[in-house]
Amino acid sequence: MDIKHLRQKIRQQRCALGPAGQAIAARSLDSHLRGVADIANARHIGLYLVNDGEIDPALFMHWAFTQAKHCYLPVLSVDQGQPMKFAEIKPDSEFEPNRFGIPEPMVSAESLLDASKLDVVLLPLVAFDLKGNRIGMGGGFYDRTLEFTRQQPYDRRPKLIGLAHEFQYSSEIEPSPWDIPLDGIATEKRAILFKQ
Ligand SMILES: Nc1ncnc2c1ncn2[C@@H]1O[C@H](COP(=O)(O)OP(=O)(O)O)[C@@H](O)[C@H]1O
Numbered sequence: 001m002d003i004k005h006l007r008q009k010i011r012q013q014r015c016a017l018g019p020a021g022q023a024i025a026a027r028s029l030d031s032h033l034r035g036v037a038d039i040a041n042a043r044h045i046g047l048y049l050v051n052d053g054e055i056d057p058a059l060f061m062h063w064a065f066t067q068a069k070h071c072y073l074p075v076l077s078v079d080q081g082q083p084m085k086f087a088e089i090k091p092d093s094e095f096e097p098n099r100f101g102i103p104e105p106m107v108s109a110e111s112l113l114d115a116s117k118l119d120v121v122l123l124p125l126v127a128f129d130l131k132g133n134r135i136g137m138g139g140g141f142y143d144r145t146l147e148f149t150r151q152q153p154y155d156r157r158p159k160l161i162g163l164a165h166e167f168q169y170s171s172e173i174e175p176s177p178w179d180i181p182l183d184g185i186a187t188e189k190r191a192i193l194f195k196q
């Protein structure tokens, strides 16, 4: 199946999950994420607000708040084609929609963080495999934002964990040269760091 049809098929499938299915998946995801030491011990965590039927990391975020961790959401740059930056989110943050209609925290430009400052990035995806290959929505936003990880040793860069429903697994992913590989994946069934 080509990438376009694979994206279409999986996006339809995840959009068809109702609120009850999403809630169950979100609870299991939360417990799997907390079970991986490198994720549970992270202090600075990038995550996302759900869109398009993605699996929801919000429960993990609420747990992270109770542990006094810092959570951040990606913010699209004003300049198209530039890496995304990350804005710290607090329980009382205010939001405004970006050009895709996805809410972003309203923070001053100076307080935006580079992705390189995060310990873990939990990133959404459309399809994953168990070799670290990821297919996103097709904008290449995370590939551009995480490009710097190529130059950094494993221990000194954020761990990149793709979050998905288990049915988003695909054995057929051929990475493109610009794709940034994941260090692990987490679903409602499991959380795996590939290196371990
Ligand atoms: N590091 C990068 N520098 C410049 N362009 C990039 C980079 N990473 C991705 N792109 C561009 O983004 C586009 C979408 O990338 P793709 O990997 O297909 O999307 P996604 O990762 O969202 O599935 C590609 O056409 C590619 O040219």
Ligand SMILES: [Mg+2]
Pocket: 134, 135, 136, 140, 143, 178, 179, 180
């Ligand atoms: Mg890509």
